[in-house]
Amino acid sequence: MEKLLVRGGNRLEGEIHISGAKNAALPLMIATLLTDETLTLHNMPRLADVAQLQKILGHLGVDIMIAGRRQGQSRFVGETVRYVARDIVDTTAPYDMVSKMRASFWVLGPLLARCGAAKVSLPGGCAIGTRPVDLYLKALAQMGADIDVEAGYVVASVHGGRLKGAHIVFPKVSVGATHVALMAATLAEGETVIENAAREPEVVDLANCLVKMGAVIEGIGTSTLHIQGKERLHGAEHSIVPDRIEAGTYAMAVAMTDGEVLLRDAQAETLSAFIDVMAQAGVAVTEEEKGLRVRRANGALRAVAVETQPFPGFPTDLQAQLMALMTRADGVSSIRETIFENRFMHVQELVRLGADITLMGDTALVKGVDRLIGAPVMATDLRASVSLVIAGLAAEGETEIHRLYHLDRGFEALEQKLSAVGADIERAAA
Numbered sequence: 001m002e003k004l005l006v007r008g009g010n011r012l013e014g015e016i017h018i019s020g021a022k023n024a025a026l027p028l029m030i031a032t033l034l035t036d037e038t039l040t041l042h043n044m045p046r047l048a049d050v051a052q053l054q055k056i057l058g059h060l061g062v063d064i065m066i067a068g069r070r071q072g073q074s075r076f077v078g079e080t081v082r083y084v085a086r087d088i089v090d091t092t093a094p095y096d097m098v099s100k101m102r103a104s105f106w107v108l109g110p111l112l113a114r115c116g117a118a119k120v121s122l123p124g125g126c127a128i129g130t131r132p133v134d135l136y137l138k139a140l141a142q143m144g145a146d147i148d149v150e151a152g153y154v155v156a157s158v159h160g161g162r163l164k165g166a167h168i169v170f171p172k173v174s175v176g177a178t179h180v181a182l183m184a185a186t187l188a189e190g191e192t193v194i195e196n197a198a199r200e201p202e203v204v205d206l207a208n209c210l211v212k213m214g215a216v217i218e219g220i221g222t223s224t225l226h227i228q229g230k231e232r233l234h235g236a237e238h239s240i241v242p243d244r245i246e247a248g249t250y251a252m253a254v255a256m257t258d259g260e261v262l263l264r265d266a267q268a269e270t271l272s273a274f275i276d277v278m279a280q281a282g283v284a285v286t287e288e289e290k291g292l293r294v295r296r297a298n299g300a301l302r303a304v305a306v307e308t309q310p311f312p313g314f315p316t317d318l319q320a321q322l323m324a325l326m327t328r329a330d331g332v333s334s335i336r337e338t339i340f341e342n343r344f345m346h347v348q349e350l351v352r353l354g355a356d357i358t359l360m361g362d363t364a365l366v367k368g369v370d371r372l373i374g375a376p377v378m379a380t381d382l383r384a385s386v387s388l389v390i391a392g393l394a395a396e397g398e399t400e401i402h403r404l405y406h407l408d409r410g411f412e413a414l415e416q417k418l419s420a421v422g423a424d425i426e427r428a429a430a
């Protein structure tokens with residue numbers, strides 16, 4: 001077991017390279033199951049979740065070759081990885097693999113579309129909410145799949161072997177259900193329409209890659225997708241979109257320390273709601289040729305009122321980090337979580353550092369305090385973990401963050417990136 005030691009007080013200054021997006025990389029890797037040709041993905045982040053999904057894909061029969069980085073590039077530039085699902089050797093994704101990472105459940109769509117059958121373990125609950133899979137199952141059933149849930153597994157098959165196009169209207173926006181329905185539709189017979197589709201940049205990235213693979217998709221980036229199914233897709237090369245959540249996270253780390261940093265490769269168009277909230281908080285995030293520059297606009301941080309929403313709204317994946325930042329703002333912030341019912345696990349840990357936070361149902365009221373003081377805290381999920389890092393950067397003394405495996409799932413080289421811009425942060429044996 002390892003822990004992270006953060007000693008607060010240093011300003012962050014310089015440049016941080018933003019990695020490829022975890023939440024785009026995962027569905028893109030899964031898309032390789034749709035073709036027997038090679039899918040080459042550039043700008044792959046080195047993360048525990050990517051390694052775990054690679055294990056699952058390997059189990060299903062995918063050959064994986066890390067082609068490496070081009071010479072002379074920084075160690076933070078992503079890898080190029082080639083995936084070939086020439087033969088699917090197993091259509092079962094077992095519990096011990098799927099339970100480690102929820103996104104691996106998404107293999108259900110491509111397996112069913114390509115092989116006509118799939119048996120995938122239900123992902124189970126998770127620290128941030130119950131996270132059901134009803135939307136996925138209804139969409140695939142509408143496309144002609146017979147679906148049973150047996151002994152913790154979704155067992156699905158298609159009579160005649162090929163899914164049929166359908167008109168799917170999602171009652172609520174789901175990123176994962178959109179990924180799965182979209183991938184399945186690319187190989188279905190006829191047209192599929194997906195209404196109330198997620199518009200997250202990671203969905204757009206997947207759709208753009210599927211088009212390179214020969215899929216016919218209209219409405220990319222809107223909430224209505226029209227897909228003309230093809231008998232087969234082919235290989236392609238694709239570079240993963242920069243991680244907007246990593247960029248937003250570092251932007252708030254910089255603002256917390258009153259620093260100034262260029263977030264290299266970060267894209268403003270994927271962060272507009274976040275940039276507006278930062279402006280209200282007194283943090284300037286400005287576009288430059290090479291990325292986004294972050295600094296306080298004029299002195300103190302100001303309280304904000306925010307609610308999380310599907311894209312283009314303020315992302316739930318930045319809620320914990322915003323809460324950490326607002327612990328040091330002037331005034332009382334109100335942060336409402338509308339996507340997940342239990343995504344406030346970081347509150348108790350932030351309070352341990354001296355934050356003044358009151359929970360009222362789905363809303364947290366955060367009263368800014370003059371000082372935070374370092375303490376041992378526990379990471380409870382990926383984004384909660386990094387909110388503790390942000391708080392630790394402003395706390396007096398040492399903050400000791402335990403249960404680092406959450407952080408390693410989704411932040412590439414976090415302590416190297418932060419110490420390169422001046423943070424006092426190190427990993428140690430727990």
Ligand code: EPZ
Nearest residue numbers: 023103131132133134135136173174175176317339340382
């Ligand atoms: C994706 O999860 C992300 N994960 C999450 O990021 C992110 O928080 C979430 O989208 C929302 O933006 C990946 O991309 C790997 P959803 P996903 O389906 O697809 C409900 C992180 O930290 N729902 O959009 O699982 C669900 O319970 C992670 O990187 C149903 O009711 O999220 C939630 O309330 C955490 N039935 C809402 O929809 C379903 O069948 C949105 O969830 C499916 C979802």
